[in-house]
Amino acid sequence: MKHEDVVCPFCGCLCDDLEVTVEDGHIVGVKNACGISRSKFMSHGLNRVSAPTVEGKEASLEEAVRESVGILSGARRPLVYGLSSTECGAISKAVELAEATGGVLDNTSSVCHGPTILALQQVGESKATLGEIRNRADLIIFWGSNPTEAHLRHITRYSGTAKGMYVPEGRKGRRIIVVDVRETGTSKMADQFIKVEPNGDFELLEALRATVRGVALRAEAVAGVPMDQVRALAEVMKGARFGVVFFGLGLTQSEGRHMNIDAAVGLVAELNRHTKFLLTPMRGHYNVAGANAVTTWQTGYPYAVDFSRGYPRYNPGEYTSVDMLARGEADAALVLASDPASTFPVDAARGLAKIPVITLEQKITPTSMLSRVVIPVATAGIEAEGTAYRMDGVPIRLRKLVEPTEGVHSDEEVLGMILEGLKGGAEK
């Protein structure tokens, strides 16, 4: 059977034009997919967690849930972490579970675009859907982002080569500029590559902002970029009909972090005195935007939420997972839809190894290897349906294409079982 317009649950592009062929309950072909997406659909059955385990020994689902309930009810400072590679129903259930345990809830944005959120909460943002950008943008700037490696169809579907209503020529109708610390696949296909010194983005953004504002800077170069080039770029930006900055972790993970985004927003605000300009973060995990959205509408805050006082409190730097684990503050963790043992710096990963961890995962990961309880779950967008938010905040419905292995449930269902156990224990 052929499924059309399938949504890819890998990156924040959420490409929704895939064609997936299913035969005898197995995926046998994928069309329109990028290399990563193809790997996701065609390899989704490889290296799976085959059964629930407790202390490394195979257990029934009921035993694994009971052990999870025991760990969470005995913990004083449990951490619920991940969320970004699952659908919104599961995220909502995770919020409920974190509240029920009086723990801390955090998602992977704390190590990707958390600084972006911090900055946007301070200074606001000028944004548009990817559809509007595709139809209107004539100047595309990739700043500290590299879609040719991380968002493989972004350039062809939304930003670079796509033909739009007011950009009918496609690539010829758009100017593409890359600002980065190194040459990348994206910089090679751009009209212009501006090489900024590592950790120099803040200075360059502020110099551009000042130049757009008409301030004559006396520097000869800023962050390794000659002032002539800065002035020329400012003119190109002011002269655009509709410009957009797609920025990535080059800004959020280098020195300055949220202040780099603050400077980018300031530049874009200044440009809006001259023309239409906006900025969009290149969100990585396919539903990290949904993790922020669901957590915000349920708690008021997008990540780093503490429930220990019975009401939500927000403090990135304190209730963020890397900090909690490196400090040795969390005494138990429930991880779903992410692999912090692989993605956190070593001290935080060791912090995870010291405490009882419950992991809901499809595949064997370093986090599942370190976990006391591992419960296999269905892959959202392949074996379970649900909703995910694209990087521009547009919600898109994920489809279920094949049945999960018998006895394997969705993230939302497993979280519901643990939650029921916690509530049952509280009533006794």
Added chain:
Amino acid sequence: MNGIEVTLISGRTARQGIGLEEGKTSQGYIKSVNEVSLCPEDAASLGLSGDEPVTVATEHGSVVAHWRVDKGLARGTAFFPYGPWANQVYASSTDGTGMPQFKGIRATLSPAAGGKVPSLQEIVESMRRAEH
């Protein structure tokens, strides 16, 4: 020690994305993240050749990794894909932001004479051992 100072940048690669969807225990994933890239001139100045791995060290930690040449990198800049190997050298300090610094870190590269690139299992075991 015959080492060079570099600015270390971490990031995503398509190979890593393809590999992680095969699974974190797959060779595709492991090979995509246990190697550091440097420019040909830096590789030559370190006298690197063949399969001899390199040691990547920061003031926070060190790890032995494979290496490859990337002509797009400038001298003094090295690229380490996100993953368990790169994370051995990053600090968990977030300066109150929640975000560790994964890009723009001062590091030293040197030939890992006789050194061996740790396996995924060895890295996981080293995390476990740290608890005792």
